[in-house]
Amino acid sequence: MAMISIRQVKPEDDADIWAILEPMIRAGETYALPRSLSREEGLAYWHAAGNRVFVAEEEGVVVGTYILRANQQGGGSHVSNCGYVTAPFATGRGVASAMCRDSITRATAAGFRAMQFNFVVSTNERAVNLWRRHGFEMVGTLPKAFLHPTLGYVDAFVMFRPL
C-alpha cells in the first residue's frame, strides 16, 4: 500500500480538487448538492468561509480532499464537521480512512470536543462502515431524507463521535 500524506490546501490545488469534486457532484449519490453545480459554485462550497481545506497525496498525486469546520456557531461551536471526497481513480486504497484519521487528529488539536456528520446517505454503505470503524456512532435516521438519482427516496444518518 502506498503512503498517503495529507497537507493543507494551496491555491494551485483547485484544478485537482474540482477533478475530485465534480464526479461526486454529477453522480448526486452521496452529497446533498445540486448535480448541476458549476466549477465556481463547487469550489466556493468547498472553500466556504470557516472551512479548513486539506488534500491527500499519494506519490505526489492528489487523491482526495476534505474540509474541517465547526458544525454550529456559538454554543455549538465545540463540535466539528467534516466532508471527505476520494478521487474516483483512488477508491479502495484507504484514502478516506487516512483523511478521517487525520481530521480527527486535527480537530482534537484545534480544541473541538466532538465531530458530527449531519447527513450520511444510507446507501453509501462504504462510508457508513468506515465512519463506524473510526468511532462514529449512529445518532439516528432521517427517514427518506435523500432523493437518490436511481434508488429514489432513501434514509440518511446523523453520526457523532466524541473527541
Place this chain on the structure above:
Amino acid sequence: MAMISIRQVKPEDDADIWAILEPMIRAGETYALPRSLSREEGLAYWHAAGNRVFVAEEEGVVVGTYILRANQQGGGSHVSNCGYVTAPFATGRGVASAMCRDSITRATAAGFRAMQFNFVVSTNERAVNLWRRHGFEMVGTLPKAFLHPTLGYVDAFVMFRPL
C-alpha cells in the same frame, strides 16, 4: 386568547424582528449563535438567501417571527427546516404553536415532504414538548453538543416530521 395572524415579512419589520431576535441571541440558551452577534449580523442570518421570513401579529403588534427554508440542497431539498422566535413579552400565549402550525401548512403547500429541526437544545423543554405536540419525532440525541451559558454542556436533539 387574542387572535394571532401570520404574514410574510416586509422591509419595515426589521426593527420588530431584531427586538425579538436580540434577547434570544444575547441569552444564548436556545440557538447556536454567537451571543455577541450584531444587529446587522443577526438580521443577515434571519434573512439569509433561501430563507422565507414570516412574522406573527397579535392586534397589529409583532409577537414572533419564523424562517422557512430547505434544510439541504440537491437530493435533500425536499426536507424543510424552520426556526421560530417569540417576543419575550408574548411567551405562553400560543405564538410559537401558531407559527409552527403555519409553517407546516406553508411547507406542505410549497411541496416539501418533511420538516427537520437540526439542533433543539434539550434544556429548552417548552420547545421540545411543543414540537412533539406538532407531530415531530425524536431522531436522536447529540450528546453534550450545546454549551449552555449557565448549565454547561447539554444535549441537543434532532427532530423530524413527515408532511
